[in-house]
Amino acid sequence: MSTTTVAHHDEHHDHPTGIMRWLTTTNHKDIGTMYLTFSLVMFLVGGSMILGIRAELFKPGLQLMNPEFFNQLIGVHALIMIFAALMPAATGFANWMLPLQIGAPDMALPRLNNWGFWILPPSAILLTLPFTLALFGVGDGALATGWTFYPPLSVQGGIGVDFAIFAVHLLGISSVLGSINIIVTIYNMRAPGMTLMKMPMFAWGWLITAFLLIATIPVLAGAVTMLLTDRHFGTHFFDAAGGGDPIMFQHLFWFFGHPEVYILLLPVWGFIPQILQTFSRKPMYGYKAQVYSLWAIGALAVVVWAHHFFTAGMPVPALLYFMYSTMAISLPLAVLFYCWIRTMWKGSMSFETPMLFTVGWIILFGIGGLTGLVLADVAADAQYHNSYFVVAHFHYTLFAGGIMGIMAGVYYWLPKMTGHMYNEKLGKLHFWLTAISFNVTFIPQFFVGLAGMPRRIPDYALQFAEFNMISTVGAFVLGLSQLLFVYIIISCVKGGQKATDRVWEGAQGLEWTLSSPPPYHSFTEQPVVK
Amino acid sequence: MQGMKKLGVGAVGLFLSLSARADFTWNFPEPVTPMALDTLHVHNKFMLITAVIFVAVLAIMIYSIVTHRQSKGYKPVADKAPSTAVEIFWTLIPFAILLLIDFVIMGIPAYHSVVMMEDTRDQSTMVIKITGSQWRWQYEYLDGDAKGIKFVSNLATTNGQMHNEEDKGEHYLLEVDNPLVLPVGEKVRILMTASDVLHNWWVPQFGSSRVAVPGFIRETWVQVEKAGVYRGQCKELCGKGHGYMPVVVNAVSKEEFAQWANKKQDEQKAASDVKEMTKDALMVQGKVVYEKNCAVCHQVTGAGLPPAFPALTGSKIATGAIFGSDGKYQKDSHLDRVLNGKGVMPAWKATLNDTEIAAVITYERNALGNTAAVDAIVQPAQVKAARE
Numbered sequence: 070m071s072t073t074t075v076a077h078h079d080e081h082h083d084h085p086t087g088i089m090r091w092l093t094t095t096n097h098k099d100i101g102t103m104y105l106t107f108s109l110v111m112f113l114v115g116g117s118m119i120l121g122i123r124a125e126l127f128k129p130g131l132q133l134m135n136p137e138f139f140n141q142l143i144g145v146h147a148l149i150m151i152f153a154a155l156m157p158a159a160t161g162f163a164n165w166m167l168p169l170q171i172g173a174p175d176m177a178l179p180r181l182n183n184w185g186f187w188i189l190p191p192s193a194i195l196l197t198l199p200f201t202l203a204l205f206g207v208g209d210g211a212l213a214t215g216w217t218f219y220p221p222l223s224v225q226g227g228i229g230v231d232f233a234i235f236a237v238h239l240l241g242i243s244s245v246l247g248s249i250n251i252i253v254t255i256y257n258m259r260a261p262g263m264t265l266m267k268m269p270m271f272a273w274g275w276l277i278t279a280f281l282l283i284a285t286i287p288v289l290a291g292a293v294t295m296l297l298t299d300r301h302f303g304t305h306f307f308d309a310a311g312g313g314d315p316i317m318f319q320h321l322f323w324f325f326g327h328p329e330v331y332i333l334l335l336p337v338w339g340f341i342p343q344i345l346q347t348f349s350r351k352p353m354y355g356y357k358a359q360v361y362s363l364w365a366i367g368a369l370a371v372v373v374w375a376h377h378f379f380t381a382g383m384p385v386p387a388l389l390y391f392m393y394s395t396m397a398i399s400l401p402l403a404v405l406f407y408c409w410i411r412t413m414w415k416g417s418m419s420f421e422t423p424m425l426f427t428v429g430w431i432i433l434f435g436i437g438g439l440t441g442l443v444l445a446d447v448a449a450d451a452q453y454h455n456s457y458f459v460v461a462h463f464h465y466t467l468f469a470g471g472i473m474g475i476m477a478g479v480y481y482w483l484p485k486m487t488g489h490m491y492n493e494k495l496g497k498l499h500f501w502l503t504a505i506s507f508n509v510t511f512i513p514q515f516f517v518g519l520a521g522m523p524r525r526i527p528d529y530a531l532q533f534a535e536f537n538m539i540s541t542v543g544a545f546v547l548g549l550s551q552l553l554f555v556y557i558i559i560s561c562v563k564g565g566q567k568a569t570d571r572v573w574e575g576a577q578g579l580e581w582t583l584s585s586p587p588p589y590h591s592f593t594e595q596p597v598v599k
Numbered sequence: 600m601q602g603m604k605k606l607g608v609g610a611v612g613l614f615l616s617l618s619a620r621a622d623f624t625w626n627f628p629e630p631v632t633p634m635a636l637d638t639l640h641v642h643n644k645f646m647l648i649t650a651v652i653f654v655a656v657l658a659i660m661i662y663s664i665v666t667h668r669q670s671k672g673y674k675p676v677a678d679k680a681p682s683t684a685v686e687i688f689w690t691l692i693p694f695a696i697l698l699l700i701d702f703v704i705m706g707i708p709a710y711h712s713v714v715m716m717e718d719t720r721d722q723s724t725m726v727i728k729i730t731g732s733q734w735r736w737q738y739e740y741l742d743g744d745a746k747g748i749k750f751v752s753n754l755a756t757t758n759g760q761m762h763n764e765e766d767k768g769e770h771y772l773l774e775v776d777n778p779l780v781l782p783v784g785e786k787v788r789i790l791m792t793a794s795d796v797l798h799n800w801w802v803p804q805f806g807s808s809r810v811a812v813p814g815f816i817r818e819t820w821v822q823v824e825k826a827g828v829y830r831g832q833c834k835e836l837c838g839k840g841h842g843y844m845p846v847v848v849n850a851v852s853k854e855e856f857a858q859w860a861n862k863k864q865d866e867q868k869a870a871s872d873v874k875e876m877t878k879d880a881l882m883v884q885g886k887v888v889y890e891k892n893c894a895v896c897h898q899v900t901g902a903g904l905p906p907a908f909p910a911l912t913g914s915k916i917a918t919g920a921i922f923g924s925d926g927k928y929q930k931d932s933h934l935d936r937v938l939n940g941k942g943v944m945p946a947w948k949a950t951l952n953d954t955e956i957a958a959v960i961t962y963e964r965n966a967l968g969n970t971a972a973v974d975a976i977v978q979p980a981q982v983k984a985a986r987e
Contacts, residue, residue, distance in 0.1 A: 129767060129771060129772075130760070130761060130762065130763040130767065131761055131762055131763070132763070135839070136839040136840070136841070136842060136843075137839045137904075140836065140838075140839065140841070213838070213839070214836065215836045219797060219835075219836070221795065221796045221797070221813060222796040222797065222836065222837060222838060225795070225796060225838070225943055308814070309812075309813055309814020309815060310814060314812075314814075314815070315797060315812055315813065315814075316812060316815075349667075349675065350669070350675045351675035351676070351677070351678070352678070354678055358690075378810070380799060380808050380809055380810050381797075381810040381812070381817075382809065382810060382812070382815075382817040382818075385713060385714065385717050388713050388717070389710065389713060392709060392713070393701075393702065393706065396701040396702065396705070396706065397701070399697060399701060400694065400697050400698070400701070403693065403697055406656070407693070410656065410659060410660055410663070411678075413660070413663050413664070413667070414659075414663050414667065415663070415667050415673075415675065415676045416663075416667055416673075416675045417667065417668070417669045417673050417674055417675040418663075418664065418667055418668045418669060418673075419668065419669040419670065420668075428660070428664065431660070432657060432660070435653060435656065435657075436653065439649040439652065439653055440649075442645070442649060442701075443642065443645040443646065443649060446641055446642075446645060446705065446709045446712070447709065447712070447713045447716070448634070448637065448638045448641055448709060448712030448713055448715075448716050448806075449638050449641050449642045449645065449709075449712075451638065451716065451806060451807060451808040451809075452627055452638055452642070452803065452806060452808065454799075454808060454834065455799065455808075455834040455835060456834070516625055519624070519625070519626055519627055520623055520624050520625070520626075520627075520628060520803075521627075521628055521803035521831065521832075523801070523832050523833070523834045523842075525836045525841060525842075526832070526841060526842035527842050528761060528772060528842050528843075529772065529842070530770070530771055530772050530773050530830075531767060531769070531771050532623045533623075
């Protein structure tokens, strides 16, 4: 079976065109494109919010906004980036690439897939609507509690908290639907001969992510529902005056919230080795070791949640347990790092944009991981907790480790998706601007954190002024560089040099056996894996 | 090139100015308690180990990136499958090293720090209670020389400084009207709670940080070993005033502490003596109390921040009757609201004394655009009676 015959099949299938194609589609590639587009739009929305915050923090004193509005921006920025930018980006890749990588004609449950996507735009509107309503004098704006919804503050909050609770419910439903679809697709739709241990690493990363989502999203949904009834129906789950406990919310929230970190990262850990092997022109090292490590990390992810609130008060044995179990995550993670670097070692490397992002990703995510290890120490955590040190740490894991990883994936697969090569020069420029300005933004935050600047404050003591100024300059360069990213993607979609089927010299995997772009219905004849 | 040079000089200048700042440190600020010292040691050790790991791994990566590249004609080698014995060996060795680092080199000191941090009672000679409220700290001395002393600690930075209308002082946002005073060298057990939402009492130089949970008592301790003024902030997002809730601790010698305690106890006794006051005296004191405690939500002008914080100007509560025909205060009256609070409005009966409450109510009824027709003046004695 040659790839050209597959491409020709395309013309025999009718499907709606124009706007109806996108509104009604159940095609995995169209839905994948919509997820990725949605994610990019929300990434820009969440990014502009944080630029407002960095502008306010440029110098001491209140310049642009009052503290209430500042608090709304930080909470909504985080919710958007996590639920509406990073998660849909990973789901978008899953929709686009999983069927191609495992040799399936489509996702297993196409209508569910359609629903999974169309829940997202309303929930994004729910998240941002309170801002707009406040402009017309309705309510007091979006939730001002940070993305964590900690009661009693969230019980005290205005209508924005209710909006956010419903938005989180919808986003959660969407993720669970997507997860079910991915699990069913991976278990049932693999090409003949593709055993689980022959699956592409991306499929493994997503499979474990999907299980984590199904295990933890309902806990989050339960916690925010309890919050909702505390707010409006007189229950006292989180109110000591009625026999409840505010800290119980933190346990429930982080039982979801900690695995969530890995939910954001595991899909990336799936395709990073694939990019590495492509540009090192050598098979990935330690496939089995990586698979087992992913499982180990997935399992450890659900047993370490309380390290997010060490200072909230816990018995000594509990503190010790959560400290040591958190440190244990460094073992499988070290195995992954070893395999990634060993894949590069003695390869024949070239440094196109996806590889640049991947190598930068390994280094910066390494900083995020190592600073996470020290955070596990209970005594030192008393100092780090809720300081800017933590802000810097989780941006090294979630921006460098998450978003820059996603960007590597975008550049890697963009020619496959669009059929055109992107502008390599601009891609490289985008990488260097992003990597440098990212560090300019967040390295100073490590230092102000150590020196004692708490996070989530709209104004700060004078000793932190210079570093905040540097951080703000970095953030604006980082934000504006992403407009270049948008431009590169749009011009690549519009045209450019034709991409070959294999695109990259060293690319391995079934997706590269199809034409670029792949036909509307991929794999009308099932490939066989030997 | 000229531009680059300028940029370089600018950057160097910036870093020199940073290191010249006396109050900025590149690491944890100077520790002054055993716990902070221990924390700093653990932190430095961790940082050193992780930095060594990072640099070593980065060096290997960079070597590979420089050497093993296609543009240099490097041909990829096929990774040969190792024998099982070799594979097990190379799995166990790094595993053992990591176990050693995580659970022995880092783990054992971390264990001792935790045990020390949580031991609040051994050899502690004094107990204080700290209550976090939106957005101030309340301190109460439960025993010893200072037993019975109770006061509220508010941000002392002016509104003008925050809105860039005045020059900012040296301790901008880190200054209070009533600092907590502690004797040097004594282990002080701290009981922590909150009256509304979660707060976190944090002084970086003490190495202690503990969440104040409404309805629960948490414990921590400090033993300041060097006299001085130590500054920190609330560290748990607690609403709009979160950034304006500083902690200032004045650590003094035992003798000075005893003197301070005597003086404060006398002052407190004098303040609790209920005297008949003139309207002018009430207004003067009321303005001070209002601007310190109430203006953060209801604004200096009384305009409020609707809908969460209603305007006082022209409000029914601030102009309507307080006392019924029987002379007792009515439910939902001005006095009731200030004493007991409602919704997001905190109860002030534990925070302010009779004179302060009487003064602030009188002020609110006769200033801020209000001229109350009934019950225009409230006397401390009436507040005292209302408490009973």
